[in-house]
Amino acid sequence: MNLETGITEKQQRIARYAKALGHPVRMYVIELLSKQACCYSSDLTDVLPIAKSTLSQHLKELKDAGLIQGEIESPKIKYCINKKNWIxxxxxxxxxFKV
Known part of the structure; x- marks a missing residue:
């Protein structure tokens, strides 16, 4: 717990996950990845009507939060759900939500 703010580590973690999930494109990516083992960023570019750079930023946000992980398979990046953090x-x- 942060003694100055009273905010617990648990609250910080859930806030980070919530922030990462707080955009429809990121929710789309998470839903897609939860239904299949992995996918390549180029596959996402094909189905989402957004610029590659915008998609990259969304993937970075999900990765920084620890919800997904990326593996470079040159010249592509394969993304999967980070199962430990997802759980x-x-x-x-x-x-x-039980509260």
Missing amino acids: EAKQLFEQL
Whole structure:
């Protein structure tokens, strides 16, 4: 717990996950990845009507939050759900909504 603010580490983690999930494009990516093992960023570019640079920023946000992981398979990047963090996020949200 941060003694100055009273904010716990758990609250910080769930806020980070929530922020990462707080955009429809990111929700689309998460839903897509949850239905299949992995996908390449180029596949996402084909189905989403957004610029590659914009998609890159969304993927970076999800990756920085730890919800997805990327593996370089030159010249592409393969993205998958980070199962450990996804399970943690699910548990944190379930606990939050039980209140």
